[in-house]
Amino acid sequence: MGGQSKGRDRGAGTGHGARRAAPRTGRTRLTRRGRIAAWSGGALAVLLLGATGAGGWVYQSLDGNIHAADIDDRVGGGRPVNLSPGSKNILVVGSDSRDGDNGAYGKGLTTMQSDTLMVMHLAADRKWATVVSLPRDSWVTIPSCDRGDGSRSDPHHFKINEAFAIGGTGGEVADAAACTIRTVERNTGLRVDHFMSVDFQGFKGMVNALDGIEVCPRTPIHDQKARLDLAAGCQTVRDEKALGYVRTRYSIGDGSDLGRIGRQQEFMEALAAKAQQKLTSPHALYGFLDSATKSLTTDKELAGIKPLTGLANEIKDIPGDRLTFLTVPNYARQADVPTDRANVVWQYPQAAALFASLGKDREVDKEELEADAGDPVYAHTVRVRVLNGTGVPGRAAAVARELRSAGFTVTEIGNAPGSAERTTVGYPRDQAEPARVLATRVPDSTARQDGTAAPGVVTLTVGRDFDGVR
Numbered sequence: 001m002g003g004q005s006k007g008r009d010r011g012a013g014t015g016h017g018a019r020r021a022a023p024r025t026g027r028t029r030l031t032r033r034g035r036i037a038a039w040s041g042g043a044l045a046v047l048l049l050g051a052t053g054a055g056g057w058v059y060q061s062l063d064g065n066i067h068a069a070d071i072d073d074r075v076g077g078g079r080p081v082n083l084s085p086g087s088k089n090i091l092v093v094g095s096d097s098r099d100g101d102n103g104a105y106g107k108g109l110t111t112m113q114s115d116t117l118m119v120m121h122l123a124a125d126r127k128w129a130t131v132v133s134l135p136r137d138s139w140v141t142i143p144s145c146d147r148g149d150g151s152r153s154d155p156h157h158f159k160i161n162e163a164f165a166i167g168g169t170g171g172e173v174a175d176a177a178a179c180t181i182r183t184v185e186r187n188t189g190l191r192v193d194h195f196m197s198v199d200f201q202g203f204k205g206m207v208n209a210l211d212g213i214e215v216c217p218r219t220p221i222h223d224q225k226a227r228l229d230l231a232a233g234c235q236t237v238r239d240e241k242a243l244g245y246v247r248t249r250y251s252i253g254d255g256s257d258l259g260r261i262g263r264q265q266e267f268m269e270a271l272a273a274k275a276q277q278k279l280t281s282p283h284a285l286y287g288f289l290d291s292a293t294k295s296l297t298t299d300k301e302l303a304g305i306k307p308l309t310g311l312a313n314e315i316k317d318i319p320g321d322r323l324t325f326l327t328v329p330n331y332a333r334q335a336d337v338p339t340d341r342a343n344v345v346w347q348y349p350q351a352a353a354l355f356a357s358l359g360k361d362r363e364v365d366k367e368e369l370e371a372d373a374g375d376p377v378y379a380h381t382v383r384v385r386v387l388n389g390t391g392v393p394g395r396a397a398a399v400a401r402e403l404r405s406a407g408f409t410v411t412e413i414g415n416a417p418g419s420a421e422r423t424t425v426g427y428p429r430d431q432a433e434p435a436r437v438l439a440t441r442v443p444d445s446t447a448r449q450d451g452t453a454a455p456g457v458v459t460l461t462v463g464r465d466f467d468g469v470r
Contacts, residue, residue: 062286065293067173068303071195074146074167074178082191084361086124090311091184091192093117093164095173095199095297114164114180114197115247116264119190121358126314128322128363132354136161139333139343140187141470148175155468157405159343160187173197173297187346187470188355189443195299202295204243209288210274212238213267215245223248324366328354329373336380336407345407346470347376352440379407379441382434385459386413389420390466399462402469406441411457420463426450427458434458441470 094116117134138160145153145163148170160183167179181192207213216234223229228244230237237245246264278284293305302308329347333340350373357364384403388396396413403410425447427435432449435458439447444465453459 062289062293063305065290065296066303066305066308067297068300069172069174069177069195069197069297071174071178071181071299074175075181076146076178080185080189080191080359082193083359084124087361088120088122088193089190089358090120090122090194090196091117091177091181092120093177093180093195093197094203095164095176095197114161114176117160117180117184119184119188119192119358121190122314122318123363124361126318128324129315129318130324130326130358130364132358133325133327134160134184135327135330135344137343138328138330139340139345140183141468142166142179143182143186145179145182146175148172153179160184177297177299189352190355190359194302196302197297198292199295202291203246204239205291205295206275206288207242207271208238209284209291210271210278212236213242213270213274215267215270221245221248225249322363324364326354326364326366326369329369329376331376331378333407335376335378345379347373348470349436349440377433377437379437380409382438383409383411383457384438385411385457387416387459387461388414389416389418389423389461390464391419395462395466399460399466399469403460406469408438416461420461421465422446423463423466424448424461425458426453426461428453428455430455431458443467443470 093114095114114136117136119132119134121130121132123129136159139157140160142153142156142158142160142163144155145166147153147166148168151169153166163180163183164176168176177195177197181195184190185192214234214236215230217230217232220232221228221230223244226244226248227240228248230241230245246267248263275288298308302311329350330344331347333343333345336345350369353372354364354369386396386400386403388399396415400410400413423442423445425435425439425442425445427447427449428451429449431453435447438458438460439445442460444467445460450459
């Protein structure tokens, strides 16, 4: 998966999105580095602007707005090892808090929700970067987390955005962030170095400071959940309409979270492009920065104008053609679990290869990744025989239940001929690709060809190191 990324990000420009800036109309088209900055909660976008156009007094007066979250002691142990010292993995969350002014967008729901989730990987040499969007409806392993109210959750499978809600039971962003980090690390194998979150009110403030953003839906949008009613055609949105537009999902396009990711990317691109044009005076820039920083929460190391500006400058120096935007390969979970029409599962082995490349600080070729993901091997097509090599009674049956929950087809359970320290996947010659799918769904397992195995079935021998199914 090495090599330079090619081509522009897909997913935006569906005709339902924000009006793109075009040179022929005198608007400024946002560069790729502007897009990565815009997606970093808005904070890096304005800091990139401020780095070239504002005085130091702006930074000093706004420095205290940024909230610091002490997450180091909350994440816990067993974290992935950083395999590429010098690189940075930054987890960015769009927070859908239901407290205070945000309560109008979902009363009765869990106090804290994550609405947007992505990992930004900055290479150790700062010559390239990759931004990976993680759909909020991704069906993943949610590890045991401290809820922030003195209790702990049990590990289970659910959509990834639940992690923020579980950790945020006590109302603290730091606890919500810690559970989200644990979940992302558990499912990607990446070590998260930094965290930043921006909530709904900060987003609205940034839009309003720019006097709104123009969007051009092709058809009317009526979405009660997003509290949005828009006519077809180009119009400027602000306040709740702007927020509703980036949150709407079920009443536009295919109704998926993937479509919403594209619209959000497009909207944020338009927002940052307008900011480049409009924020030409210290007063206008200050208002924009004030809204952004007041709603920004980061880990302690990033909690300040100086470290955020330093990060922004690192991004600014990356060549525009070396910034890659993509969504983790995935498919509808309904393919494996017909009753689930709401969620997606990450596509293996492609998702594992993507995260392994980033973990080793290897640049991802987006076209190659998308080509590899063009013909998915669905979990339900993988037929698995489960053998217990741990000596613990009932272990094979328990693992079989996990596999079935993940969509795999379990054909047989039994005991291995001997004890096994390591978990392995054995396969006949005709099952190499299904074996890769299974092995990359079982952390730290290894796959090896078994010439004596029956065709059409792969064998999972559960060792003492077995740590669940992704």
